[in-house]
Amino acid sequence: MRILKFDDADFADQFRRIEQRAEAVPAGVLETVKTIIDEVRQRGDAALCELTARFDRLELTAATLEVSAAEIAAACAAVDERSLQALQLAADRIARYHAKQKQETWLSTDESDILLGQMVRPLDRVGIYVPGGKAAYPSSVLMNAVPAKVAGVGEVIMVVPMPGGEVNPHVLAAAKIAGVDRIFKVGGAQAVAALAYGTETIPRVDKITGPGNIYVATAKQLVFGRVDIDMIAGPSEILIINDGSGNAAHIAADLLSQAEHDELASAVLVTSSEKMARAVQEEVERQLAQLSRKAIARKSIDDFSAVIVAKTLAEAIEFSNRIAPEHLELAVDNPFAILSGIKHAGAIFMGHHTPEAAGDYLAGPNHTLPTGGTARFFSPLSLDDFVKKSSLLSFSEAGLQRLGEDIVHIAELEGLEAHAKSVAIRLKK
Numbered sequence: 001m002r003i004l005k006f007d008d009a010d011f012a013d014q015f016r017r018i019e020q021r022a023e024a025v026p027a028g029v030l031e032t033v034k035t036i037i038d039e040v041r042q043r044g045d046a047a048l049c050e051l052t053a054r055f056d057r058l059e060l061t062a063a064t065l066e067v068s069a070a071e072i073a074a075a076c077a078a079v080d081e082r083s084l085q086a087l088q089l090a091a092d093r094i095a096r097y098h099a100k101q102k103q104e105t106w107l108s109t110d111e112s113d114i115l116l117g118q119m120v121r122p123l124d125r126v127g128i129y130v131p132g133g134k135a136a137y138p139s140s141v142l143m144n145a146v147p148a149k150v151a152g153v154g155e156v157i158m159v160v161p162m163p164g165g166e167v168n169p170h171v172l173a174a175a176k177i178a179g180v181d182r183i184f185k186v187g188g189a190q191a192v193a194a195l196a197y198g199t200e201t202i203p204r205v206d207k208i209t210g211p212g213n214i215y216v217a218t219a220k221q222l223v224f225g226r227v228d229i230d231m232i233a234g235p236s237e238i239l240i241i242n243d244g245s246g247n248a249a250h251i252a253a254d255l256l257s258q259a260e261h262d263e264l265a266s267a268v269l270v271t272s273s274e275k276m277a278r279a280v281q282e283e284v285e286r287q288l289a290q291l292s293r294k295a296i297a298r299k300s301i302d303d304f305s306a307v308i309v310a311k312t313l314a315e316a317i318e319f320s321n322r323i324a325p326e327h328l329e330l331a332v333d334n335p336f337a338i339l340s341g342i343k344h345a346g347a348i349f350m351g352h353h354t355p356e357a358a359g360d361y362l363a364g365p366n367h368t369l370p371t372g373g374t375a376r377f378f379s380p381l382s383l384d385d386f387v388k389k390s391s392l393l394s395f396s397e398a399g400l401q402r403l404g405e406d407i408v409h410i411a412e413l414e415g416l417e418a419h420a421k422s423v424a425i426r427l428k429k
Contacts, residue, residue, distance in 0.1 A: 001255075001284045003277050003307045006315065018304045019323070021264050022234040022372060025218060033189045033218045040193035045200045051190040056163045060185060065201050067172065067183040075172035083170060084177075090362035091142050091177050097364030098147040101383035107392065113399035117392035122152035125203060126386060127195035127227075128180070129210035130171060132161040132187055138174035139360060143367050143381065144209045145178035151386035156180050157205055159195060161187020187212075192219035196227045209368065209381060230381050234371040235264035235304075238356055239325035241316045243332040244273030246352045251276075251331055252283030257357050258327065259300035260293040267305040268323075270316040277307045317341045324375040327356045346375045400426055 004011055039047040045062040052058050076084075107117035128144040131137050141158065148156050158175055160167060162185045175183055184202055186194060192212075198204030208220055209230040220229045238258040240251055255267035271277050284301060291297050310316040317338060320328060324344035332338060335350035342348060346369030349356050360367045370378035395403075404427045411420035 001281050001301050001305055001307055003281060003309060005309050006311075006319070015306070018266050018268070018306065019373065021266065021304050026214065029214055029218055033215055033222060036189040036215075037193040037196075037219060037222060040190050040199065041197045045202075048186055048190055048194055048199055048202070051188070052186050055188055055190075056161050056186075058162055058165050058185065062201050065184050065186065067185060072172050072176055072183070075167070075169035076176055078169040079173045084173060086362075087138055087142070087170070087174050087177050090139065091146050091174075093362050093364045094142055094146045094366070095150050098150045098366070098383050102150075103384075103387070111399065113396045113402060115392070115394040119390040119392055120387050121390070122154065122387050123148075123206045124153070125155040125157065125205045126153045127157045127159065127205035127208045129187070129191060129195075129208060129212050129216060130158060130160040130175075131212060132163070132167055132171065136168035136170050138168075138170040139367065140210060141171060141174035141180070142178050145175065145180050147366065147381065147383050148209075148386045149179045151383045153386050155182070155203075157195065157203065158183045159186050159191035159202075161185075161191070187216075189215045189219035192216055192223060196223035207385070209385065211368070230368060230385055231370055231374065231378050233368070235266065236261040236327075237266040237325055237371060238268070238327040238329065239320055239323055240269045240271075240329040240331050241313070241320055241338075242269060242271035242273065242276055243313050244271065244276050245333045246276075246331050248276060248279035248283045249287070250352065250355070251280050252287055254329060254331075254355050254357075255280070255284060255305065256287055256291065256297055256301075257355070259288075259297040259305060260291060261296075261300075263296055263299040264304060265300045267300065268308065268325075269306075270308045270310050270319055272310050272313050272316060274309050277309050281307055313338065314341070320345070324370075324373045326369045326371045326375065327359075329354070329356060344376045346370045346378075346380055
């Protein structure tokens with residue numbers, strides 16, 4: 001794992017490669033996704049089944065697209081009690097945390113003759129995308145479905161690819177625990193298209209959330225506007241700020257917890273201690289050799305990760321704010337002392353005993369986070385993603401008389417005569 005310093009002559013070039021690691025969409029992806037979306041939009045279930053046979057080696061018909069109650073029951077029966085208890089604990093903690101984000105409809109009586117407010121209502125139907133196959137991501141199910149249910153969403157539809165008919169039972173068990181209403185055996189861009197436009201079997205949703213590969217992310221971007229989406233998520237990333245305190249083995253383990261995600265994942269340590277930098281470098285090499293996913297982690301560490309030695313903690317904080325990382329760990333003696341200096345991060349893990357993995361699974365806050373610097377303007381998935389708001393306005397006659405002439409004046413400034421008249425006609429005595 002390379003060690004850099006901010007005043008290295010080539011620092012800017014080296015780090016630019018890390019920052020820009022996922023900006024370019026591979027050639028052909030956009031055209032392929034557009035074709036898939038058009039096929040599903042025009043031919044519905046027939047296209048969906050053909051594409052699933054082609055990409056996932058799974059022969060389906062309209063009658064077998066949906067996961068049956070018997071299939072869900074069989075999956076739950078295949079999961080041991082210890083796993084079910086852990087998933088239920090995670091679901092409960094996620095629900096409690098997100099319940100604190102609830103906003104209620106409100107009305108303002110600041111003015112005696114005008115009533116203003118905001119009405120908060122849950123979305124009618126939401127689609128969640130969950131990676132499938134041999135990979136087991138029950139945490140993704142919980143992080144997307146539980147907040148939707150807490151928000152009061154009427155129906156939660158889940159799509160999950162099942163290559164060759166294979167699905168991890170923990171994913172279906174998590175869906176049952178989270179209260180998912182319907183599950184379909186489709187994935188990829190074709191599943192996103194089905195959720196966005198609807199087919200004969202899969203209902204159209206109002207919003208699509210959940211992570212996926214480059215084809216899924218591109219499809220979500222293309223259907224945005226037809227439906228809402230949570231965000232365009234890129235490769236995972238972690239940035240750790242360290243003041244020289246703590247255990248190098250713990251910091252190395254946290255870096256590797258992101259590196260094992262994906263060859264494009266980025267793991268960066270910024271420390272004010274050169275001694276800690278060297279110790280973490282050695283620990284990463286030692287621990288990496290022991291990982292089952294060491295080939296993936298190795299590429300991430302070699303290509304898109306670094307240890308950076310800062311002159312001061314303030315310099316490390318300034319750099320973090322520029323990067324706006326998805327996951328930010330404050331591995332310092334007193335994280336609360338520097339928290340006020342942190343401006344941009346998806347989630348902030350504070351202190352030596354708060355590994356990022358705790359947030360991935362059951363701490364409570366959502367693990368669906370903005371990546372690639374988008375934490376400058378995006379927030380984590382939350383209850384707000386599953387509700388919409390309507391403005392409320394109620395003028396009494398006295399209220400309109402009081403403000404009417406100014407409304408008319410502004411309308412006339414814009415040259416909108418009918419707007420002005422719709423108010424002026426009510427002002428005539």
